Amino acid sequence: MPHIYSQARKQYENDGDGIRLQKLLAQAGFGSRRKCEEMITDGRVEVDGELVTELGTRVDPKRQQVRVDGSRIRLNPRHITLALNKPRKVLSTMDDPKGRYTLRDIVGDKYERIFHMGRLDYDSEGLILMTNDGELSQHVMHPKYEVEKTYIATLEGHMSGTVCRRLVRTGVQLDDGWIKLDHCSIIDSNRDQTIVKVVLHSGRNRIVRRIFGAIGFPVKRLVRTQIGPIKLGDIKSGSYRVLSQDEVRALSKEVGL
Template identity: 85%
Template sequence: MPHAYSQAKKAHESGNNEGIRLQKILAQAGFGSRRKCEEMILDGRVEVDGELVTELGSRVDPKRQEVRVDGSRIRLNNRHVTLALNKPKRVLSTMDDPKGRYTLRDIVGDKYERIFHMGRLDYDSEGLILMTNDGELSQHVMHPRYEVAKTYVVTLDGHLSGNVCRRLVRTGVQLDDGWIKLDQCSIIDANRETTIVKVVLHSGKNRIVRRIFGAIGFPVRRLVRTQIGPIKLGDLKPGSYRVLSDAEVRSLSKAVGL
């Protein structure tokens, strides 16, 4: 059976105008003007179904075929949307709650069909949660194989020394379910009563940051997640959300192997 793109190419050469011009798809995906997208094709940066495309005028069926630029897959389904949401404290990381407590649905409403959160923050934690109705992207973001780095700003009870911070990166700490290490730990501010630290780790285990610092005698007063992979919380206000740009979705997709 001929390769899917080979079939499309033959259809184009025979005068069949089915499909969408490749440079138009690239432009719609946010890669710039059609002229710039044509240059990308001519430079050999674009693949369709695993085959390099260097000819202009080629047409693609976005419902059936896969397009990659510089090895990164382009999301072609316009119905898919991915959101960055700033979860306040005392909001459940779920879409519905039988007890009537405030949930993510109370923030995003019913505007987006079948949208769901990728990962969670506990009830008293704040910050970045990603949501999408792209099932494939969601599976990759949450799969242990593709655990992306997550960044937190954490306020602790007590004065944490730099040596302890470095030890959490170098050797880690033993919890009930095994040893765990931080990827990065840096002190932002400290006094006799509290310490503010920035931590980065890949683990997606439940309440992992609180458990790590609780295990060494530094209870968490406040926890804010500020970044997931390449996506940053930025100046997004608590209780609000924004739609990720095409470039952000591409960078997130690349980070999780899509």
């Protein structure tokens, strides 16, 4: 149970620095100033682990941690998180000594210390998340949280729904152990190819390609369309967009922040 906001914080509140808590919450997308005031007085907001119920409390978004209903609010104005649509034949890195096309060629040097959270192999396409928030990056990539990822895969050959269900129910043996899909459904198929939607938590290297290759259906094209709550949507290949506060909050919650 959090403590009521301590008297020790009063000096910070009274010195005129920082931003009023209800204003900060409104800027973070929690609604009008009045609604945010009600959230505070209803006891839903914590600052540095202490419950805040007094209006007018000031906080420093660069130094202090704010939670609403137990979920952390990402406050540092310097932090930025991007959703990028990686084309084929682009390296999931910021620099390449051989001079090949990298993520830096797409985002440029506009954002300080930004880095990718996870990778896609050279021939795969789709969603990559990037951020300069080190804590968020560590949580998204940590195996403990196993963030769910969704792919659309175009396979060589005609694959039946029975095979899809088997990959979910029993999985397949790879060189580094058994692996099962969380979801597999056929979108379209003909004699020559099958398009499937797959969902899995594993972050193993080239895992989707290895799964289908192991059962005789090599992947011709692979597009990642979703990571946790973040969707690729209509981002054009080779472009990116900045995630909204709501999206960053949802992603943070997904990885325990």
